Amino acid sequence: MSNQPNTPVLSTSVKDNINNFRCVLGSPNDLQVKEITLGNAHPCGVVGIEGLTNKDIIQDQVLRSLMISLTDSNKNIPVSGEELLLFVQSEVLPLQAIDVISDFDEAIRCILAGDTALFVEGADKVLMLSTKGWKSRGIEEPQTEGLIRGPRDGFTEDLGTTTALVRRKVQDPHLRFDTYKIGNRMKKDVIVAYIDDLANPKLVQEVKRRLVTLHKDDVDGSGLIEQWISDNYLSPFPQILSTERPDKVAAALLQGRVAILVDGTPFQLIMPITFATSLHSPEDNYQNWMISSVIRLLRIGAAFMATFLPAIYIALTEFHHGMLPSMLAFSIAGAREGVPFPAVVEAFIMEITLELLREAGIRLPKPIGQTIGIVGGLVIGEAAVSAGIVSPIMVIIVAITAISSFALPSYSTAISLRLLRFGIMIAAAVFGLYGIVLAFITIMIHMVNLRSFGLPYSTPFAPTFFKDITNTAIRTPVSHLEMEPEMLKSGDHQQNHNRKR
Template sequence: MFRFIQRRLKTDSSDDVETKKSNEFPIELFTSVQMNVENIKNLLQSPSDLVVREFTLGNTTHPCAVICIDGLVDMNLVNDKIIKNIQIGISTANKPISFFGDEVLTELERGVLSTSELSRTDSLDEAVLGILSGDTCVFVEGIDEVLIIGSKGWESRGVEEPVTEALVRGPRDGFIENLRTNTAHIRRRVRDPNLRIENHKVGRRSKKDLVVIYVDGIVHPELVKEVNRRLKTIDLDDVQETGYIEEWIEDSFLSPFPQLQSTERPDKVAANVLQGRVAILLDGTPFALLAPTTLISLLQSPEDYYERWQIGTLLRLLRFFAAFITLFLPALYIALVSYHPGMIPSKLAFSIASTREGVPFPAVVEALIMEATIELLREAGVRLPKPIGQTIGIVGGLVIGDAAVSAGIVSPVMVIVVAVTAIASFALPHYSVSISLRMLRFVVMIGAAIFGLYGIILVYIGINIHLANLKSFGVPYTTPFAPMFSRDWKDVLVRAPLTMMRTRPAFLKTKDEDRMNRGRRS
């Protein structure tokens, strides 16, 4: 039923988008500069940051106008490369302005303007969109077309190390909120002429720039076609962040697990597109999306490949162990203490019983109280400024834990279990996976409180059933285990030496499977 509703929603939204697109007609421009200027002013309600510079072409009386938005453009470029060039270039032109006619814009394009980004349009919608995107429009009297000149120059954050994906060894640059800077990061790393960057506009009102990046000749063509199809179904006023896109185009919005991988690291995007995946970048956010993804890839880190294979394997195994602790440790404590004390060694059982003496709550209530407290402290630490947030997280945890034990509300062993669980969740490289496991941890705890170990096993089976049915752009989420691709096991739990990983992942069905020459010595 849920899948039927999901398909209907996406189908209906796709039909609505096509209907709206078919009903949109471009508003044509006038031949009068004054009428075009007034039309744009009325459309934008004459904002204070709208720059309109009206002048004459060269030493003639032929009207001309330049329109842009202050703060979105590089004003030095507008003054020196556009206005100044037009005035000087037309004055020194070989033929009189009266002889130009409709060829004025052509003369400006070829012989006057020295900027690299130039386009022409006869649509008022495209002209206004260009102005609001940071471009400059040039209107000339007697011509119902406009020159759109690329002049973007707004302030942006400098390139910094990603905060959410810090590495001990690896590149220190990360994506920023400027789309062209981000695509340049990918170009620097993938100098392949087959690298493709396809442009989209998303948001019916914001019309933000979005790009789809892949390597032609490696990626499966159907994957690119499916990604573009889903992106075209987006029907929102504004798309603030790639999280909007992720929720819209994922296979199942009911699943707690992420079906697209988000990252701030250009090296990670470059490595994945060379494997045969597709990257999605949006202007205004440093987070890129990678499709498709699997549960195993979400537990891997770029650092696994920057260190030697033995170290990468050890780090990866520690990460899988941390995921197990994050999901099951509090539930195992509840089940063993409440239902199966006989499975605990005698000395440890006596020690736990002595620490729980006087605690008024059963183990499940005790665990829920402490886990909820830890989640509150974690959230408070994230929202507060960095120096204060770190202090609140450390001091708050120590003070509350010590006070709870002293008051006899919780046992010391419970504090240790919750603390180890919290530390293990921070060892996971992907924030969305960490949140998913933290959510499911409460479900496993409730199952342990009701049925003990049997409840844990039942919830674990339910999670596996869900994972086995989950897909990311047609790729099963549990790949390469179910379905089984034994060739890809060398890069799952164990990170094999690079000389052994000669092929790309089999489940991506890439057109070019070889990563290196097969005839080369191992």
């Protein structure tokens, strides 16, 4: 914008300024302009956008102070515009955040962000009053990551609330919030959060380096940032964890990880992560270690089934009948009698139906969304079986697969496994179990070569960090638990290491 020749600049005349603002914004009807006179001879203008500003603050604090209190008090009002501006800033307005701005573009941007501008005749600067205040959602329970035991607060779309929630959980003077304005056209507030003496300085530097390279007009939500700064865009796996739980972010920060907090979305980003961390839930730390360990093993089983179960069914029924116990083989063969398709087609039909149901369930309004699950799952499944399109065993397999993928704590991991499932099903259809094991090997190759901000995705298994394995597949008792992962090689790890527990 600043490159255009006819860009307006702030002038000393209130009228010109207001006209320029109107002109640039195209005189919208939510632009509120109020012209007043200070004392007797000083014209002023107050400009803000309705809905983005807090009306109470403007009326009670700004206008009342300027129009009534100033006149009532017998203070000496300076004559020159510049001095008057500073006088108003430091002595008249009872507001905490007031900036003096001399750049027109910046002024416009501030107004669009919810601030209120105050012009004074004779000064080519503008006072920017922080009056942001719009209707925002209150703190609610996270929609996508529910827990039985644990805090119930979740992030909201408001960045102020987000940072406050994180600070509430991490009361550490070393907590750093480094703010960046990202985006070419719309400058969005993005905060890189980390704990100064825990996070690896090289990691923090790398996160910032990648963040500032982001060149998009509109940085819409954290998803775009996630994709932009990920190590490998060809990977189905999430290399950055997104969460709407403050306790997850707090725990990650205390482990020496880095978080990116983005304005306008409840989903905040944590990095670096490994595959093992994506199977963790904060609840693991709130419960007895035995229960948590068993549940984690269950989740690993769930991840395995969500990825491989339909493929194994295909391989066993199409290639290796002999591997099933004969009774089971007979009952499967009996159930499949009359089904006109091979197991692959059957599996694909049911899996795609399931994905459709899931997608439809999200789109529909909530009360109907729940019923579609029942209608889809039960009625279609039942009807498909009695129509002889699929076998009842297939319905069981699909149901178990679906339940398993819902049991995973990280939604983005679950969807990447969903995607892999179809590939593995094709491999199984062509090569049976041999195809499945080759697919498994390929996924593993991808994982050992994949990095999340330099951290190999297969850590702590390979490269091996024995101390960190105690907090992956199982969770050892709290007294033995290494809370700060060795693999992150964080700043004060060495000291903590020597400290007696």
